[in-house]
Amino acid sequence: MSRELFVLTYGALVAQLCKDYEKDEDVNKYLDRMGYGIGIRLIEDFLARSAVRKCHSYSEIADMIAQVAFKMYLGITPSVTCINKRGNKFSLILNKNPLVDFVEELPAGRSSLCYCNLLCGVIRGALEMINLAAEVTFIQDRLKGDDVTEIGITFLRKLEDKKCKKK
Structure with a gap:
C-alpha cells in the first residue's frame, strides 16, 4: 500500500473515531490499542526484513527504533x-511526521486528541513481543502547536519469558 493511501485512510479512521466517541481519551485509548495490535504482529516482519543484531542496551534499542524501524x-x-541518567x-524527535501530511490542525473541540497515538501502541506492542515492558507517550505534538513532535519511551523492565522454569 502506498504511504499516501495509508495516511489518507488513517485520517478517515481518526475522523470516524471522533464521530463515534465523545471523549478524546476514548479515541486515544482506541488508537493505542489498535497500534498495540499492529505492533505485536509487525515485530516479526521487522525482524525478518531488517536482519538486525541483538541489542545490548536500551540506547541501542532506541536507536534501532529510530534509525531502522521508522x-x-x-x-x-x-x-x-x-x-x-x-x-x-x-x-524520539520527529521533524516530519508522515501521518499528518494531510492534516493542518486538530478537529474543533478536540484539543486533547492525540492524533498519532497509534504510533505509541505500535512501539509498545513490538517491544512487549521482545520481552520489554515500556511506557510510550506523546510529549510534544506539532498539531498542538509545539515546535516538534516528540515521542517518549520509558523502558520499565525486561519481562519474564513465558517458558516453564525448572525448580
Whole structure:
C-alpha cells in the first residue's frame, strides 16, 4: 500500500473515531490499542526484513527504533535523545511526521486528541513481543502547536519469558 493511501485512510479512521466517541481519551485509548495490535504482529516482519543484531542496551534499542524501524515503515529517521541518567528514558524527535501530511490542525473541540497515538501502541506492542515492558507517550505534538513532535519511551523492565522454569 502506498504511504499516501495509508495516511489518507488513517485520517478517515481518526475522523470516524471522533464521530463515534465523545471523549478524546476514548479515541486515544482506541488508537493505542489498535497500534498495540499492529505492533505485536509487525515485530516479526521487522525482524525478518531488517536482519538486525541483538541489542545490548536500551540506547541501542532506541536507536534501532529510530534509525531502522521508522525509516523502514514511515520513511523518516527521528533523532534520539536519552533524557535520564539511568539510561532507560528516551525521546524520539520527529521533524516530519508522515501521518499528518494531510492534516493542518486538530478537529474543533478536540484539543486533547492525540492524533498519532497509534504510533505509541505500535512501539509498545513490538517491544512487549521482545520481552520489554515500556511506557510510550506523546510529549510534544506539532498539531498542538509545539515546535516538534516528540515521542517518549520509558523502558520499565525486561519481562519474564513465558517458558516453564525448572525448580
